[in-house]
Amino acid sequence: MVWILLFPLIGAAGLALGRNHLSPRLIGTLGSGAVGAAFLVALSALASYNRAGEPLVQTVFTWAKGSGFEVSFGLLGDPISLWWLVVVTGVGFLIHVYASEYMAEDPGVGRFFAKLNYFVFAMSLLVLADNFVGLLIGWANVGLASFMLIGFWNYKPEAAAAAKKAFLLNVIGEVGIILGLALMFMEFRSLTFAEVFAKVGEADPGVLTGIGLLLLVGATAKSAQLPLFTWLPDAMQGPTPVSALMHAATMVTAGVYLMARAFPIYQASEAALTAVAWVGALTALTGAVVATRQVDIKRVLAYSTMSQLGYMMLGAGVGAYTASLFHFFTHAFFKALLFLGAGMIAHYLHGEQDIRRMGGLAKKQPFVYWTFLIGVLAIAGAPPFAGFFSKDEILGAVLEEGHVVLWVIGVVVAGLTAYYMTRLFALVFAGEPAQEHGHGHESGVAMKLPVAVLALLSAVSGLIAIPGVTAVPAHFLEPAFLRYGHHVPHAGIGWPVAVVLIAAAAGAYLAAKAYGPGGAARQALVATAGTPPRGALANAFYIDDLYQKGVGGLVTGISIVVGRGVDPYVIDGAVNGIAMVAKDIAEGLRRLHGGYVRRYALTLFAGVAVFMIYYILI
Amino acid sequence: MNGDMVQGYVALSGILFVIGACGLMVRRSPLVMLMCVEIMLNAANLAFVAFARYLGNMEGHVFTFLVVTVAAAEVAIGLAVIVLLFRKRDAADVDDVNTLRG
Amino acid sequence: MTAVLWIAGALAIAGALGVVIAKTPVHSVISLVVNILSLAALFLSLQAEFLALIQVIIYAGAIMILFLFVIALLTARRDPVERSEGKLEGQRELGIVTAVAGGVLMIAVAFAAGLGRMPAREALPAGFGSAAAFGRELLTTHILSFELTAFVLMAAVIGVVVLVGRRQL
DSSP, X not given: OHHHHHHHHHHHHHHHHHTTTSOHHHHHHHHHHHHHHHHHHHHHHHHHHHHHOSOEEEEEEEEEEOSSOEEEEEEEEOHHHHHHHHHHXXXXXXXXXXXXXXXXXXXXXXXXXXXXXXXXXXXXXXXXXXXXXXXHXXXXXXXXXXXXXXXXXXXXXXXXXHHHHHHHHHHHHHHHHHHHHHHHHHHHSOOBHHHHHHTGGGSOHHHHHHHHHHHHHHHHHHTTOTTSOTHHHHGGGSOHHHHHIIIIISGGGHHHHHHHHTHHHHHHOHHHHHHHHHHHHHHHHHHHHHHTTOOBHHHHXXXXXXXXXXXXXXXXXXXXXXXXXXXXXXXXXXXXXXXXHHHHHHHHTTTOOBGGGOOOHHHHOHHHHHHHHHHHHHHHTOTTSHHHHHHHHHHHHHHHTTOHHHHHHHHHHHHHHHHHHHHHHHHHHSSSOSSOOOSOOOOOHHHHHHHHHHHHHHHHGGGGGOTTTTOHHHHHHHHHHHTTTOOOOOOOSSHHHHHHHHHHHHHHHHHHHHHSTTOHHHHXXXXXXXXXXXXXXXXXXXXXXXXXXXXXXXXXXHHHIIIIIIIIIIIHHHHHHHHHHHXXXXXXXXXXXXXXXHHHHHHHHHHHHHHHHHHHHO | OTTXXXXXXXXXXXXXXXXXXXXXXXXXXXXXXXXXXXXXXXXXXXXXXXHHHHHTOTHHHHHXXXXXXXXXXXXXXXXXXHHHHHHHHOOOOGGGOOTTOO | OHHHXXXXXXXXXXXXHHHHHOSXXXXXXXXXXXXXXXXXXXXXXXXXXXXXXXXXXIIXXXXXXXXXXXXXXXXXXXXXXXXXXXXXXXXXXXXXXXXHHHHHHHHHHHHHSOOOBOOOGGGSOTTTTOHHHHHHHHHHTTHHHHHHHHHHHHHHHHHHHHHHSOSOX
């Protein structure tokens, strides 16, 4: 199992060292090969697990051994981690292949693949660790990889700023996690999953709630939940393969992984669990609402990711872990598909990403048209595509657990999702082109093949989860949760499903009407091409500006006060002041030495007189 | 002298000493300052002799004699220095000799 | 013989004050001679005959003459220095204050020290203060000091010659 980690790590190191000596094709092949090998190992681990029926445990090395206790670093292959691994390495492999063509002309291609491999390594470490410390190490490294890859084109100031923003917000999350782990250690005296989860029953409920909330802070930052999401739209500055792999399919789901992994803690604390659910629901709503007004393809998809992650958190927040994880699974496929398709469009249009300038691509790029359509249908929840099954499982479980308000929010979000995706699709593909682009740059096999595979998966993967009939994910994942006594709720097919379908259909219809060929909103929107979008929705309720000006201003203000005020006057003043005092004392004492003999005599006799007074009178 | 108290001589010695010290601090001519030093030495001599009489011990006298001898040597050297001072700088004011300042 | 003490004492004090107050160096020297002679008288009243002799011969006779010669050599035509403004402020006042304070303290010490009366003349050892007794004391118990003093004198002579002697003879 440890080879899953080592293949990408070796790939990263090798590519980093050889980045200037190898041809782009070789780089692409090596990078993809490393991840592909990891994927194969993951599959074999899956097979071993299925044979054994017990989670796989592998100790990598022993950190410390004392009398009676042993601290070791190990890997855990249980359903949850294997589930994530297969997605990370599999989708990662496909995206690496795509990127080998997409990034072929970029001068930094070696650097790119090295960093991408490094990311796969870090993400695998995150999900494979058998203790919270390993998880945190993976978490931090994933944040580093994100920083490196968002700011990949480091000559672009926006990219550098975006990378910085992502890292800062992530650090806030990490602080939350570290505090949570500190509490955990104080309470349980251990940080391995097995030991902690075994003792949850005896722990103090208040402490458990605290731990749960603190870990939630970390998940909020990493998974771009409200209110720490502002980095995700800006993260689109990175190359599209990065957006696809990290900020859609895998990295951002680390928060969901954490929620699922630490489920015994959340099951023991009602308050923390409710917090998770509400954070998820509100994020889903906000993301969907803001997405309806975005004009850049990738930003629409970014907010869409935020919204879908909200769904996953909602699922985890009501205890429906299998549904949540299954939605992660399907979302990875169709979101990666959508991003890679957007990349192909941008490739074709020489870098254009503003949808107000697109249109009519249906005829010019039929391959992209069909695959993108599959992605849109999947995310909107149209049967029999994957999104339908996963979304409805979550919403069904929410309702079954009795959270009506949350369910209503979820339904509204489903409608909005259909709306904005249809809007995007219509503006990009339907009707007549808004502007002429000249001869386009057609994509090659290396890009088309992964997209085709992802389209296929988006289409059919739903079928493995038909409740009652196949239900593969449920059966696979449930033992992990039953281990610590949690029964995952199931939803059947009933009237709630119909409600969701109606909502989605309504949303799609409205969007098609407004933004389809000849639609009034379409013309109005296209006319604004070239200007940045205005309005509260388009600017995500100005939350980002609030952070920039509020927190940023506060920090800058403190820095100015300290730098211009405290430092020169107080600190330098104190140090210089001490020097001044010494100097003044010295100057004063100096006068004793005037060189005047008579003065010396006076001093002498005065001193004697003083002594005499002292001895005689006192 | 029966009945004579030694305190009178000691007090007188103190007064003379202090007068000498005052002169040393106040006057600016080096010659006069040297003379004030002589006054102080004499005052000390007086105290020695008084106590020698009080204790019936001649050692006080011996010490006085030694003081006188040393005072003579010191005056000789002091005057030589003053002569040099006058030659070099025409300094009649001791305050002008302050090049050893700190 | 307290009368001797009072008169000679007053003269001594007057002489000392005269040194401090006098306007010209020559006047200072004269006052100092008065002081020394009064002290010689006081020594006599304390049975220190030999010492009184020494005081007159050496102090008044040699040292003061030396002073006079040097004064004559150096400041014959000069204005006394204290005519001009002084450089150190406050020195005068502080000096006087210190001196007065010290004086008061000394007197206080003298009278508060619990000293008794001097012994009677008959109780003194025979030949107290005479040259013979003095010589015996000096050359037996304090012979080392004697030799060292001789050394000091020699050093003084050499020093003077080195300092102010003419280079070419």
